Amino acid sequence: MDTVEIQRVVAIEDDNWWYRERRAIIARQLRRLEGPPGRAADIGAAGGGNTRVLLEHGWEAIAIDASPAAVELARLRGIDAYHGDACYLPLSTGDFDFVMALDLLQHIPDDRTAAGELARVLRPGGSALISVPCDLSLWSAHDIALGHVRRYTRESLAEVVRDAGLHLDHMWSWNVLLRPIVKWRRHQSTPQDMERLHPIVNAGLRAVSMLERYLPVQSLPGVTLFARAHRPEL
Structure with missing residues (x-):
């Protein structure tokens, strides 16, 4: 993600439905973890919007990104x-209780090395939260503009996670209900479609996205895949 795109994300993420609901997902996953908050690393953190969720929940959190900006x-x-490369993290081995890599792996040609680095810095028993865009049929100018090199299937993401030496605990789809709108939008829009939405539109999209919390749709095709995994105990 280039400097302009990062600045655009920072400008809208506090209010935008997509970023707000993703932060809510992070918060719910943190509450699932056993034990008190410990050390956490947000890899590919951009401007740190998601890192703030870790901090708000009592974690000693750092952000790592390949972009100096x-x-x-x-x-x-x-x-x-x-500053750090996801394939060569400037972090000690086994030093973190939780690592997060949200919308990162799709940018990296050697995603297996990056996933291996996530596993390396985790302590035995530590947890990871990963998200990636899914389904090649959703590929569009949006992906190219953001520097994506792939979209994932459930099988390909599971393979990357397991090859890194992590145990896959749970995988689920996100933005299932909005998938038809996103697919139409992505194939109609210009590459730079990161824009501030009208408040009514923004509220409506968030309401639909929030509805997924209560419906059994996580196994259906969506726009994003989430995976929760952990490094096995020695």
Whole structure:
């Protein structure tokens, strides 16, 4: 993600339905973890919007991003942020209780090395939360503009997670209900479609997205795949 795109995300993420509901997903997953908050790393953190969720839940969290501009933006927001390549993380082995890589792996040609780095920095028993865009039929100019090199299937994401030495605990789809609208929008829009929505539209989209919390649709095709995994105990 380039500097302009990162700045655009930072400008809209506090209000935008997509970013708000994704932060709600992070919060729910954190509440599922056993034990008190510990050390966490947000890999591919951009401006640190998701890192703030970790901090709000009591975690000692750092942000890592390959973009110096993203690191600077995160630091300006009071986040402990560092420049680093996801395939060569500047982090100690087995030093973290939780790592997060949201919408990261699709940018990296060698996604298996990046996933292996997530596993390396986790302590035995530590957990990871990963999200990726799914389904090649949704591929559009949006993917190209954001620097994606792939979209995933459930099988391909599970293979990457397991090859990294992580145990896959749960995988689910997100934005199932809005998938038809997203597919239509992505194939109609210009590459740069990251824009501030009308408040009524934004509220409506968030309401539909929130409805998925209560419906049994997570096994159906969506727009994004989430995976929760952990590093096995020694």
